[in-house]
Amino acid sequence: MxxxxxxxxxxxxxxxxxxxxxxxxxxxxxxxxxxxxxxxxxxxxxxxxxxxxxxxxxxxxxxxxxxxxxxxxxxxxxxxxxxxxxxxxxxxxxxxxxxxxxxxxxxxxxxxxxxxxxxxxxxxxxxxxxxxxxxxxxxxxxxxxxxxxxxxxxxxxxxxxxxxxxxxxxxxxxxxxxxxxxxxxxxxxxxxxxxxxxxxxxxxxxxxxxxxxxxxxxxxxxxxxxxxxxxxxxxxxxHPHHPYTAALLSANPIIDPEARKTRLYLKGEVPGLVRRPKGCEFHSRCPFVQDLCRSTPPSLREDGPVSYTCHFPMEASVNA
Amino acid sequence: MSSAVDPATAAVVKKPRKARGAMRRLVSDPLGALGLGLIVVTVLAALAAGLLPHDPVKLNPMVRFAAPGAEHWLGTDNLGRDLFTRMLYGARIALVISIGATVASLLVGLLFGVLAGFGPRWLDSILLLLMDAMKSVPTVMLALVLITWTGPSLWAVVLVVVLVNGPTYARIVRTQVLALRNAEFIEAERALGAGFLRVASLHVVPNIIGPLLILAAMDIPIVVGIEAGLSFLGLGVRPPTPSWGTILFDGFSYIRDSIWMVVAGGLPIVITALGFTFLGEALRDTFDPKLAKR
Amino acid sequence: MSLDASDPVLTVSGLTLSYDIPAGELKALRDVNLSIGKGEIVGxxxxxxxxxSTLMQAILGLLPGAAQIRSGSIRFEGQDLTGLSARQMRGLLGDRISVVFQDPMTALNPVLTIGRQMIDIQHRSKLSRREKRARAIEMLARVRIPDPESRIDRYPHEFSGGMRQRVAIAMALMAKPALLVADEPTTALDATLEIATIDLLRELQSEIGCAVLFITHHLGVVAELCDRIDIMYAGEIVESGATGAVFQDPRHPYTQLLFGCDPAQIAEPMRHLPSIGGNLPDLTAPLPGCIFASRCPRADETCTTGHPADHKAGQSDLVRCHYPLAPRLEISA
CATH class of the missing domain: 3.40.50.300 (P-loop containing nucleotide triphosphate hydrolases)
Incomplete structure (x- = not known):
């Protein structure tokens, strides 16, 4: 259909x-x-x-x-x-x-x-x-x-x-x-x-x-x-694959102080649309940024029912 | 699941009460009551003009410059016409021209204002240029040029007023439309598929007409003044027709013979102007959200 | 967690307040008790x-003219704020009590540079202009404004929303107040910025040692930031206690239902979410019983006829309910 x-x-x-x-x-x-x-x-x-x-x-x-x-x-x-x-x-x-x-x-x-x-x-x-x-x-x-x-x-x-x-x-x-x-x-x-x-x-x-x-x-x-x-x-x-997804998910306020320790923080603020970052557009804020991210845009990858654009996807355990 | 049935059923009852409240506030304002009273007097005078026994234009050289008395309440003019009758007929001319011309100016203002505000940028620029050009010409100059061209008439006076006031209203309408055109409810109408005419007439104009009407009420005395002034200068209503301006002009020439012509021409102008001005100010105090006291 | 009840910064006791409205008297606050200890963050x-919001306005002396305080007191550092003149209140605001609002633009003048405004608010200080500017730069750095030396000469519109709120926080904390009142300061911010702002607030608060009254409708933020929580319903504080305790074992039915319908606190995904149902009571003529009785699934005759007293129950310090020890309500969608 x-x-x-x-x-x-x-x-x-x-x-x-x-x-x-x-x-x-x-x-x-x-x-x-x-x-x-x-x-x-x-x-x-x-x-x-x-x-x-x-x-x-x-x-x-x-x-x-x-x-x-x-x-x-x-x-x-x-x-x-x-x-x-x-x-x-x-x-x-x-x-x-x-x-x-x-x-x-x-x-x-x-x-x-x-x-x-x-x-x-x-x-x-x-x-x-x-x-x-x-x-x-x-x-x-x-x-x-x-x-x-x-x-x-x-x-x-x-x-x-x-x-x-x-x-x-x-x-x-x-x-x-x-x-x-x-x-x-x-x-x-x-x-x-x-x-x-x-x-x-x-x-x-x-x-x-x-x-x-x-x-x-x-x-x-x-x-x-x-x-x-x-x-x-x-x-x-x-299991969020993209660090941005993981960061959004972990930005949920919670009562457990222990759980806060695994929280993922992003650097800086959203860059302007006028000057989109080169490579992966998220690299300027990504906590796991590597050289490849600054130069090459990631292609779409799939993992079962989820697809994402990231060179170095998150491991399954981080937010579970 | 709970449906929201809240105590605000009272709000249904609230609406008519609010409209009545506004009217009561208007009348309870001494200025508003006085203004309304003066306007009612003028309107009644205009309506009653036809009931009088005298003819407003027929000459009667036997009774020139009669003093006020039982037969002629305000005396007669240089041609023996009953001044009171002419004064009341003058009210007809004054009201028809001032209200007619103001309504016409409003319509012109709405049309051009909505087109400029809603239309593409180039149309807005052209209309704006036109409006500003019109406003930069002095009223008397405009009247002189126009009336030399068309000859003095009632319609020429209306046209002058529309050309003077129309652009002012258009500018105000344009500003308000620009503020509204990106309002979320206008977007919502467009999302439902509503066309330009529907959005403009049903959703834009009703939301901007209020302040415009107040402004127009306050402009009416100015229009009365323009009509009287042009007639006084011989550019307005043509002589046999009784206009307050022509009565005043004749009275001015014969002031040594009788003061009553000046009274019959001048007094009603003052009364009408004060009436509409007071009403306009009271309307503004009642409806302007910034000034309205809760 | 110990409560420093010996010497609270702010104590609201028995505060009852009404608005005169055309329909009569709107009983907006009834017998409100609230206390904030030194250095404590209260949600x-x-x-x-x-x-x-009415309670906040009462504390800040910003009540509209139609509001009448019928009884009760608001004591701040030993003086009763309800008896202060407008002039005395102005002397406290911005010095001993500071405020951060939801929209930072209300605190920032759009036609003046940030620096000018941060120097102006130090008008009570005897420092030289140069020292005041240095303090302003230091404060901007503390709220993590990048490159504060050059940013200080920029105008508010040149900052992003998150940065503006941080500038507003910096300005509020410059005078080292004893009490910071924060009115939904993170509501307009995105989630990642909200968390960052909360962290910043917590950090600055512990450095300065001021008490914070944090007003919000976002339960998660309270859980994250606050030491204590006070829950208001229809003009009364219905439950109050240490945050962890209240979240773990809420005793008032309203608290239980409120927590129960917060999607964030429902672990298993459910298509149909629970809701409280019903509407707020008419506060122009509140009934004699419990204010929540009309919506409470447990309400009986006692609840509709008699006004409940404040009880200590479970780990909560205040529960305004006839049955504070009843088992927790089952929430169903």
Whole structure:
């Protein structure tokens, strides 16, 4: 069976600077570089990375929300037309800031009817109530405006709006940012329930590895716009191959002072995208850097369900 | 799983209460109440003009410069026309021109502002250049040139006002659109597939119209002044039609014979200008989030 | 782990505070007791609406006008902060008490260089300008800003987010305060930077010896950094104790449920995560019983009618529950 979403060698750039930059031929900043992955029907995949890793840019490019894209994106076997109208129905995007992604003057009812009006679809009677029920909100909420909703409620309205046109892929950008732990669980459970019930595929962008461990089938770790490690969630957590993955995993605050001793620290900060490091792009921060890393970019290697780009992968025992 | 049914059902009730509260705050502000009162008087005057027994334009040389009395409440002018009647008819002209021209300026401002703010960079640059060029021409110069070309008329006055105020509004709209165009809810609408017209009319304009309306209310007295001024100079409404500006001009020429023409032309200008200015300031105090007291 | 209760830096006792709102009186804090010993790091944990920010504002004298302290005291180094004038409070802030906020840009003026700001905040000191500058450079080096001699003349926007927060920490600690109040200082940072910032904070704190009140909703950070933990719910501190003890054996049902639904503390991956359910009670008219009763799976008539006292239970020093010794709640998804 063909995967629902298939991405090959995707590059995403954004225009920068003015006329001078154009003359110098430096008017584009490449943010995502050479990304390839497949997403199956009903699968949840997490894009993980720190700020500036390009995870949001990648997700937005797939949803056709900006960026100069080159490479191949296939949806349901056919090339994806990112500027057409069909993509708006097939792929739904849930924005990070739930309250401010809802038009402030409209009521929840108007917000939920909008997708139908936009696509000229006859509004099915009672659909607002059905959608609200689907995301676990009382029907009374339909007459409220965004600023009258709590963070969790606004997030649910965002989900309901995303689901209105029965998309096949839902992309959620930091769906739990700014939510309390108990509400965070509710939102994640909701997405997961909908995935099983409606057969959706989920692409979740997050920097919170603790939720990835529970909800994602597969994960991809991004650094400077590249996938440095991808694979099934459990094996990646059990045995990270790339030092960056290992460092992210070990950056989880813990109570046991003994366990802190094995923590992996990175040097310095994320380098700018304008001057990408030569060789392995992670070498400037890698605690295990060797000469080869500074000169030669590592190629993709595979180890069972996990693939990674590193010359000197971590041993299995380090984080186990 | 618990669905979020929180105590904020109260919020449903809160909304109409808030709208009523704003109106009450506006009226409880003495300035706002006074402004609203003065405007109501002007509007009633304009509506009542047709009920008066006298003709505003028909000459009656027998009763030139009559003093105020039971027959002519404000006396008559140099041509024997009833001044009170002419003053009330003047209110029609003043309101139609000032409100009409302001609404037209707003529409022009919205159109160009949204185009400049949302459009490509080159369009923005061209429109910005146009707006600034328009604003650099003095109002009177503009009026003189335009009216020499078209001849004095009510429409020429409206056009002058639109050319003067339109670019100002367009600039404000453009700035607000630029601030909004990358807002997350605009992105979200685009992600749903909403087109430019829908985003602009349903999501951008409603969110920027508030401060613009306040500004427009405060601009109305200026427009009343422009109309009166142009008419006074003979560039506005043509003579038989009763405009406060022409009444004032005639009164100025015959001030030795009667002071009542100056009163009939000048007083309503002052009243209307004060009314809209007070209302505008009260509106700003009520709706400007930075000034609103909770 | 011994508690130096003999001479705490800060003692909040019986603090009750309300906001006057149109709907009546919002009882934001009720009988709050908190104590921070010398050189101790105390984590104050709570979800939104728990009152942790109000408590912080009360300690710093930054309460909005609608807030009224009904009873209780906040004693800092022997004086009651609730009775201080705004002027006296200003004398303490930035000298004996310093603050680090979530967004370092609130502490940094964008149009002045870092150096200028770090020299300005030493206005109480009698040192020469040159010495103050040297101190500022030394402080920047201590928070691991690379190349501090040249960085000191840069503007805040020329620093990365992590560096800005370190500069803010450096500025807060320059006066060697007795108490540092840190309001979610690592929430906006990425995980690797968060850990680095926590390590730095711990290191500087042990050098300077100041006490820290660390306000956060991130349980992991408390576990990592704090000696003691205080857990707030709906305006009350419901549990308090040594961090290790409370994490190992939480006694209040709210603490148990809160820990139970933190994905970080669930060892086995589970698709369906547990949640607490229900909502915060209406604080304009709190019911007579336990504040958590409406969401507590164990609540009975005692809980809904009578307000629980503070008990010492297990290894926790304070548990505001009628049944502090009941077996731990089973958490299910």
């Amino acid at each position: 063909t995967p629902l979403l298939s991405v090959r060698n995707l590059d995403v750039s954004y225009p920068v600077g003015g006329l001078m930059a154009k003359l110098r031929g430096a008017d584009q900043l490449q943010i995502v570089a050479g990304v390839s992955f497949d997403l199956a029907r009903g699968e949840t995949m997490a894009l993980v990375g720190e700020s500036g890793s390009g995870k949001t840019t990648l997700a937005r490019a797939i949803a056709g929300l900006g960026g100069l894209v080159s490479g191949e994106i296939r949806f349901d076997g056919a090339p994806l037309n990112t500027s057409g109208r069909q993509i708006r129905r097939d792929i739904a995007f849930i924005f990070q800031d739930a309250v401010s992604s809802l038009s402030p003057r409209l009521t929840v009812r108007a917000l939920l009817r909008e997708p139908f009006a936009i696509h000229g679809i006859q509004y099915p009677e009672g659909e607002v109530e059905r959608l609200l029920r689907l995301v676990g909100l009382p029907a009374t909420i339909a007459e409220r405006r965004p600023h009258e909703l709590s963070g969790g409620q606004a997030r649910r309205v965002g989900v309901a709006r995303a689901l209105a046109l029965k998309p096949r892929l839902v992309i959620a950008d930091e769906p739990t940012a700014g939510l309390d732990v108990s509400v965070q669980s509710e939102v994640l459970n909701l997405l997961n329930d909908l995935r099983t019930r409606l057969g959706l595929s989920l692409l979740i962008i997050t920097h919170n590895l603790n939720i990835v461990r529970h909800i994602a089938d597969r994960m991809a770790i991004m650094y400077l716009g590249r996938f440095v490690e991808t694979g099934d969630t459990a094996p990646v957590f059990a | 104050l944990v709570g979800e939104s609406g728990s009152g942790k």
